[in-house]
Each structure stands twice: as structure tokens, then as C-alpha cells.
Amino acid sequence: MSSILLVPSVARGNGSGHLSRCIGLAKRLGDAAALYLAERPGDGERPLAELQLAYGNELAGVRIVSALNGERFKLVVLDKRATGVDEYLRWADYGPVIGLDEGGPARAYMPYVVDALPRVDGAGEGLGERAANRSDPGFLDLPANRRAAPPSAPSRVLVSFGGEDGAGLTAAFCRAAVESGALPPEAITAVSGPLSGEGDRSGLLGLRFVGPVQNLKERLAGYDLVVTQFGLTAFEAAWAGCAVLLASPSEEHERLARAVGFQSLGVGLGDARTLGARIARAVAELPSLAARAAAAAPKTGRDLAAFLRALAPRHAGACPACGHALSKALYRCERKSYRRCERCGMTHMAYFQEREDPYRKDAYFFEDYKKQYGRSYLEDMPKLRAMAASRLALIESVLGAELGVRDGRKPERRTTNGLQAAAPRVLDVGCAYGAFLAEAQARGWDVVGSDLSEAAVAYVKGELHIPAFGADFAAAAGDGYYPRALDCLTMWYVIEHFDELGRVLRRARALLRDGGVFAFSTPSASGVSARTKPASFYERSPDDHFTVWDPRLTAGILKRWGFALERVRVTGHHPERFPGVPDRPASPLFKAVGLWSRLRGLGDTFECYARKLPDSGADKE
16 A cells, blocks of 8 residues: 555646656655546546556556545645645545645645745745745756756757646747747757647747657756746756746746746737847846846755655644544644644644654653753642642532532532542543642542653652553543543643544543543643744644643533533733743733733633533543
């Protein structure tokens, strides 16, 4: 089974560059890739039989898939030029989608986007739905052959407007160039693409027409001037050291050409006399054309096939909170993307690089913890226990009369006849070194903890003498590890680490009794950091945080999973993170902004306290 499915545009009018690039990628990826060419394509697309006639030799050795039967791929690479949202959703059923130079509405939703060709629509790496995860012209399939020196005269001119040339630019340019005397016919070689047919060659006697030409990019260095449109050939020729002159089949091509710095003859070329004059002026300034092309050329070549092969997508599909397929991009960088679900509003991350699991290493609670908080987890135990006491007070207030809590006394559950029953039971998922467990036990709770860290579990059991076990709460077959009919289940800065959020929420509900409390804390998507510096917020957000919760949307998300939100407490107030506020706690501005942050709920973290609604089958795995 191939791990990467390459899906090029074969629509009439879209040229042949998309298909040629995907064929090249398929050959370099070898057995890891398959090329999708439909036997019965949609309207306006070329069928497999026609493409095999045009590209028979180039397709030799490439695995072609003409029909999909439920096969899943590690990556589905769409080189479609402009993909519609419905089409994107169809391809997303087969694996995580990678958009390659994507310019359509689906770009906003794709979990990963690579731009090899420069864009002028506001796209680029970073913030926003138009952003790319990686923008690099070096990813173009650049030629190995390059000129030793820039050209000084147009002795050899190559005219190539792609594999299709639906706008007829080849004939228009050649006729105007010869008839105006701007170029002698013997200097011009015109290329017929594999999908262009015979074309209009009337009045072009004396010109050399060749093609289709396999591996044209390696022959470019033999020419002084390459005349083409904005696209792969323009950058290949610039990389090869040629002078480059463009003509545009559309306004979009023209905007791109001028934005990058190539010289262009304009859109559609116009009448032959005017065009001939423009060609003559451009040819007279050949060194300038060469210099502009050199400036537009990629600075170094990169291996796109190797880059795609190295991507390791994790949670690059539907929203983990509600399963909705469409989430719009908020931020993209090379290693990750953040998207916001259009149905429930959950912000969720997709990650694309291999990495080790950090939670099974002692450094997570010691060196790593100390870098962030200035002390190790164990050194921070008094502060952590004070936070636990505050959280337990809220949990007990939510449970209220059921625990007989009053006048600050320890909780003691009451039965229906008023007699004291067993102490209320709490499971702390991700218990670390047991600060919350120790405080809960001191308050009379029956406690048990779980954690991925073997060292943390050993400490809780050996030093605190509290029951604990090692387990992954999100594991598919983990129900047997956990006690049921719990009065409370807690996750303190843990829930954001789960990429299988639906399974986690379903399991949490299944372990609680009706009316039991589900309590957790997590970073906030509506705190001051996310609001004022969103790019920095997402870039610095830990790469193991798969969800970023918004306290304003949490009630609706939890309701989907059978919980009623009772309390939200916004925490993590940092006045110094507001623009213009100095990091001086004694200053009046610092104090005023701190109060404002609390009143407006602008802290960077928050806590949720929800109750399990009566069973309705929602907790069944």
C-alpha cells in the first residue's frame, strides 16, 4: 500500500504543470507513492486514456490509481491549482490533505499547505487561513544544467507556454516577434506541449517547432531567452541562468509575474503591431531581463519529495471535540497547524513532525518544569497543594449537600436515610507527583491517581502511600484500568494533551456517577496572549497541546458529551502581557490592568467544573 497519494489537476485549461510535477514526485518517491488519474473523470477533465497517450513514456514505472476503494493514505497531496470545499472533503476521507500551491477556497481548511510558487494574495507562513506551513521556491523541480554566464544577446530563444497553451500565446508571440523584426525566425524555437495539439502555425514558416519535449527543464540552459508564462518554466529558466520574458493568459498570472519581479508583456498580448514593439524593447534590454530573472530565481534547491516523505501527520482530520470535518486555519508553521472548528468552535492542532513522547521522561517534571516555573515539581509542591485546596473547595461546593459539606468540615457523603457512607472518591488523571491527591486525601477524599510517567506513579505510591497506576487515559482499550461510579474525575492541565479528545470525554463520562463532577484546567484561547499576539501564542503553545479551549465555548462542547457546566474560573492573569504594561507588580497600572483582566476574564488559563447529566447512552464506547 502506498503512503502518499498524488492528485494532480488534469482539467482542460489548467495546463500540464500540475501533472508533470506529480509525475516527477511519484518517480522520486518510488513505492511510497501512487498517482491518481481517474479513468472516468469529472466534467472538463482529461481521462486516463488520453493522458497515457500524451505521457506514456513519462508514466512508465509510476503506480497509477484510477479508482479508490476505501484505501487510506498517510498523505493525500492535492496539486489541483484551485480546490473547492466539497472536493476537499471528498479527498479528506482518504487521509490528511496536503495542499500544493493551492489557490482555491479549500486552502482555508487544509491541515497543511506548501507553496513552491510565490503568492500575492496575502498568503505566507504564519497567521491566517491563507498562510502556508512552508513557502519555498526551492521546492520547485529545478534543473541540474545551468548557464556558466548570463546571456548578452538573444541568439537562441525558446518559446514555451506549457503543455496546453489554451490562450494561444505561442503563435501570437512568434508571429509578432518575426513580423516586427524584433527576432529573426532562425533564433526562435517554439515548443508544442503534449496537450496542445497542432496549434496555429500559419504564417510561422521558418520557425522551429519541437515537442512535446521530455525533461524540457534540462535543456533551458542552452537558450539565452525563455519566453513563457508565470509558472514552473519561468522559475526553472531563471534558475538555469536564462533571461526570462513572460506573457500572461490571465490577470492572476500577470499579478504574480509582476509581484515576483519578472518582466511581462501583459495579458493576452493584444494586437501584433503593439506586441512586436514591446518585444523589440524587451529584447534590446536582454541583460536587464536576465538580472531580473536571477533576482526572482530560488536561492537554493530543495527536495520536495523528501520533505513530503518526512511529514508525519498526527490528528490532521476532523474536529476532535465534535467530529465536524471543516475547521478553518488560524495559524500554520512548518511543524504544526491550528484550525478552529466551524461547528463547535474548538481550536485544535495537527502536528507533522516525528517526536518522542515527553511524558515518560523524568525531565518533564524536573528540568522542563523548572525552565517554565523556576523550580521543579517537587520544589513547587506547597504552591501546588494550595492550588489543589482551592480547586477542591470548588468541587465540594458544586457537589454541595450530597457530600454534607458545611462549616469547612471534611466532605462525607450521605445516603438516602441520612447515614454516613464511604468517603467520596476522586480519580486524578495525569496526577504527576501527587499534589492534588495528597491534598484531597487530607480533606477526607478516597483518592486514586493515574499517569504515564512511571517515576511519578512510583513516587505517589512509595512516598505518599496513595494508590496510583500507570496508564494512557486515551488508549482505545483502557476502560478496565479505572474505577467507576466516581464522585469526581479531575485533569489539571492534562486534557489539552489528548489528540483523541472524543474518547477521553466519553470515558470520563462513563467513569462518573450521575451528578459526579468532571473538573479540569487548561490554557485559554481567549486570554490576553491569544488576543493580542495570536501568532506568538500559537507558535509558543506546546507542541503536545492538541486542543486550545475557549471558556466562552466550553459549555456547548461539554453538553455534546453529556455534561452540564457549573462553574468556570479564569486564572493565569498576567498584566505584563497587556500592551504597554510594565512588569512591575507594585505599579498602579499593573494593578489596574490586573483587576481589569479578572473582571473581563482575560487570564491565559481557566478551570471548568461540570456535572455528569443522567445517563442517556452517550457514555457507551
